[in-house]
Amino acid sequence: MxxxxxxxxxxxxxxxxxxxxxxxxxxxxxxxxxxxxxxxxxxxxxxxxxxxxxxxxxxxxxxxxxxxxxxxxxxxxxxxxxxxxxxxxxxxxxxxxxxxxxxxxxxxxxxxxxxxxxxxxxxxxxxxxxxxxxxxxxxxxxxxxxxxxxxxxxxxxxxxxxxxxxxxxxxxxxxxxxxxxxIPEKGKLELVQRLRTSVKQGVDYHPYLPREDGRLPMSDFGDVHRYNVTGLVHDMWGFPSSEPKAAYELLRHLVDKIENRANKIAMFKEYHMEDAECVLISYGASARSSLHVVEDRRIRGERLGLIELQTLWPFPSDIIREKCADSKYVMVVEQNMGQILHEVKLSVDRPDRVFLANRIDGVFITPLDIMNILRLIQGKGV
Amino acid sequence: MAVKDYIRERFLPHIWCPGCGHGTVMSGLIRAVEQLGINKNDMVMVSGIGCSARISGYLDFHTLHTIHGRALAFATGVKLSKPDLNCIVPMGDGDALAIGGNHFIHAARRNIDITAIVMNNRIYGMTGGQFSPLSGIGVNATTAPYLNIDNAFDVVKLAKAAGATFVARTTTYHAKQITDLIMQAITHKGFSVVEILSQCPTHFGRKNKEGSAVDMMKRYREITTPIGSKKKKENPDLIERGIFVQENNPEYCIEYDKIIKKAMKG
Missing domain, CATH: 3.40.50.970 (Thiamin diphosphate (ThDP)-binding fold, Pyr/PP domains)
Structure with a gap:
């Protein structure tokens, strides 16, 4: 090794x-x-x-x-x-x-x-x-x-x-x-360091005034800029405010800075998606069994593909919709009662073609569990 | 520096009712910091929720106005990550000892170098006059309309038992003592607790017929006495003022630095 x-x-x-x-x-x-x-x-x-x-x-x-x-x-x-x-x-x-x-x-x-x-x-x-x-x-x-x-x-x-x-x-x-x-060598993976303000001492620093790109440069506690941090709705100084405008703008900023960049934040992996008729969508441990099923069925000529989600939130709706556009059916594989299933149904054009393969008994979902559901969907019986 | 140099005028007017004791505490606190000559950049004030917690916003320090009861947990992160900073945590009685009771005893147990100021008005003021764990038996409150049957904590005994190495008490009537005790608490290396009886004429005073703010402050003069005084022997019901605990025990951040040295040696 x-x-x-x-x-x-x-x-x-x-x-x-x-x-x-x-x-x-x-x-x-x-x-x-x-x-x-x-x-x-x-x-x-x-x-x-x-x-x-x-x-x-x-x-x-x-x-x-x-x-x-x-x-x-x-x-x-x-x-x-x-x-x-x-x-x-x-x-x-x-x-x-x-x-x-x-x-x-x-x-x-x-x-x-x-x-x-x-x-x-x-x-x-x-x-x-x-x-x-x-x-x-x-x-x-x-x-x-x-x-x-x-x-x-x-x-x-x-x-x-x-x-x-x-x-x-x-x-x-x-x-x-x-x-x-x-473990990759140092420097192989990009590391983002904290964006700190370039505002000099004695100049008014606005800790909660977003730049045009939505980012807010920070200043460390103990440094020259003393400012207020509060969980109350606040203005650009971090001072509490109950102004409707301040409340609206803050909430929009908090949501938009992430939701508007959902496609950029989305991390996912694709397996055999080029001609997939049946798309499996899974994540975490469940994706391991899902991949096993896809590769096993591919050997038998069945056109299965897998999207393994790594970003769950913000949910990459646009990407899922596009990737599933040509599929006959979609199967979400997860170890709960359909928490991502719900999001997938909201994303795709044909929610009636989205099915769930899951386990909720604490036992790791196996390829056989997934296969059994797959056969039911395909009308082949278990 | 003048007292006004410690205040963020942009934040004023403050939210406290006329006659509230919290302004006296804030004034005493500013004087303590001024007399110690601490650079404002080295001061962090962390507070939770309640009338008392609003102190942090009014002062020109690094200020962290957090969530109800958790100020000491946030402060522990600030202090341990940057031990050179002075960390002061002003809290109300409900904030410190009801919802925040667990954090209070554990911060004391660790003996981390944070100064906790418990502004005890025996009531939840911001929500309109509910009883707190420091109200005590017989108090009238909106949630105790038949009078309170809950026993009160004794902050001094609790802090001492939990391991705080500096524990003191005074009242808003004894304004000079506030400054003196807070100065000693800040200078003390370890977890320090200063309980300050602070009047709430709006909610506690009105419901319990204690009169005006001035009447309530005069009452503090009558019901308290210096630790070990002759008056206390004659009248054991009097509440003692002064320093109850002042010990030198290992401080958490200093002990952690020793761990780093040990770990780095391998």
Whole structure:
């Protein structure tokens, strides 16, 4: 094996990606199946001068990393469903105040305590709409360790580019699975550094006045610009405001900066899509079984293709519509009761031709499970 | 620097009712920072939600107005990531000890170098007069129309038991003591708590027939006494003022720097 190749868990691949991206502050709280991320960072961060803190709960964990982001650090926390529920309030604070941060949710079976040691993809809609108020969000996922690494790096890049929290929706299956990861050489993957203001000391700095490209240069706490950060509707100085115009413009900005760039933010992989009659759409661990089915059926001459989504939110509706335009039917493969199925149906021209292949019992969906549904759709019986 | 140099005039007028004690606390706090000669760029103020939390916006520091009860968790991230900054967290009684109670005891347990100021008016003012965990038995509040049966926390005892290494108490009547205690709290290396009894004439005073703001402040003079005074021996019901705890224990950020040194050696 290459010296940069390690045989590790998906959770460790996430740690490696975060460190590669420049993570230097992590706060977290133990929860299965994400705990390994905290354990590895407790050891690794101080080795490079970074900081790790175990907080009293998940609420405090997200709050702490938002505080550390404001002093100029790249920050992350990691949790699973129940902890992610607790983070929703601070998540909307990070959205409103436009603080870059990365939140990992290694999904387990829910609702409630559910099945902590089994995989699920049940938090997809929570990532989108779990917190209160209209907003936009970025959520990414991956199906293998190399992709977990790259998607994690990208999460930090997007967080800095758009001044937003970014959610990494992994699952217990990839999180705990072991496979090789080759860490790219330094400089091979692009890293986005924080955009800091060029406004000099003594000149009025407007922390919440977007540039023409929608970006807002930041100033670190402790630096020469002293400004206010608040979860209240605020003006360009960060001062609370209840002016209808300020409220409207802020909300539009928060949503548009992400939704208007959905195609740019979209990351996905395509397999055998060139002439696909039947399109499978999947993501995370489920995409592994989906790919197996596609390749197996291709050998038998069936024209199956796969779109593996890596960006779940903002949902890449335009791309899905275009890619599925010529298909006879579309099958969404996921480990929930149809959370992405719903989005696909809203995106395509023929929602009646969209079907679901899923499992919700905590057991990893197998190629045979998918095949059985496929045969039903094709009218071949199981 | 003059006191007005610490205030963001753009933010005024403030939201506090006439007679509110919070302005006295803010004034005492500014004087403390001024007398210590701390550069404004080195000051971070983190607050949660409530009347008291609005202090942060009015002051010309780096200010973080966060969510209800969580100010100390945000402040922990600010402080640990940049320990050179002075971190002050003004909180109300509900903010600090109801919704924020868990963060309060854990920040104290870590002994992280943050100054927590609990502005105790024994009521939720911003939402219109509900009882708080510091209201105590017999208090009249909109959510205790038959009088409160909930026991109150003693902030000093709680902070001490949780591990805070500087714990003090005073009132808005004792304005000079506010400045003195906050100065000592900021200078102290570790988690410091200053409880300041602060009158809410609008909600607490009116409902509990304590009279005007001036009457309420005079009452603070009558119901409090310096720690260990003769008056306290004669009347154990009096509330003590002064410094209850002042200890030197390992501070969290300094201890973490030792971890970094250890980890870097490999």
């Amino acid at each position: 290459n010296k940069n190749t390690k045989f590790i868990q998906g959770n460790e691949a996430c740690v490696e990606g975060a460190l590669y991206a420049g993570l230097d502050f992590f706060a977290g709280y133990p929860i299965t199946p994400s705990t390994e991320i905290a354990e590895h960072l407790a050891k690794r961060l101080p080795e490079k001068g970074g900081k790790f803190i175990q907080m009293e709960d998940e609420i405090a964990s997200l709050c702490a990393i938002i505080g550390a982001s404001l002093t100029g650090h790249k920050v992350m926390t990691a949790t699973s469903g129940p902890g992610f529920s607790l983070m929703q309030e601070a998540l909307s604070y990070a959205v409103m105040t436009e603080i870059p941060c990365v939140i990992v949710d290694v999904q387990r079976g829910g609702p409630s305590t559910g099945i902590p040691t089994h995989g699920s993809q049940g938090d997809v809609n929570q990532a989108r709409w779990g917190t209160h108020g209209d907003h936009a969000i970025i959520a990414l996922t991956a199906s293998n360790h190399q992709d977990i690494f790259e998607v994690t790096v990208n999460a930090f890049n997007l967080a800095e580019t758009y001044r937003t929290p970014v959610i990494l929706l992994f699952d217990e299956i990839t999180g705990h699975m072991r496979e090789p990861l080759t």
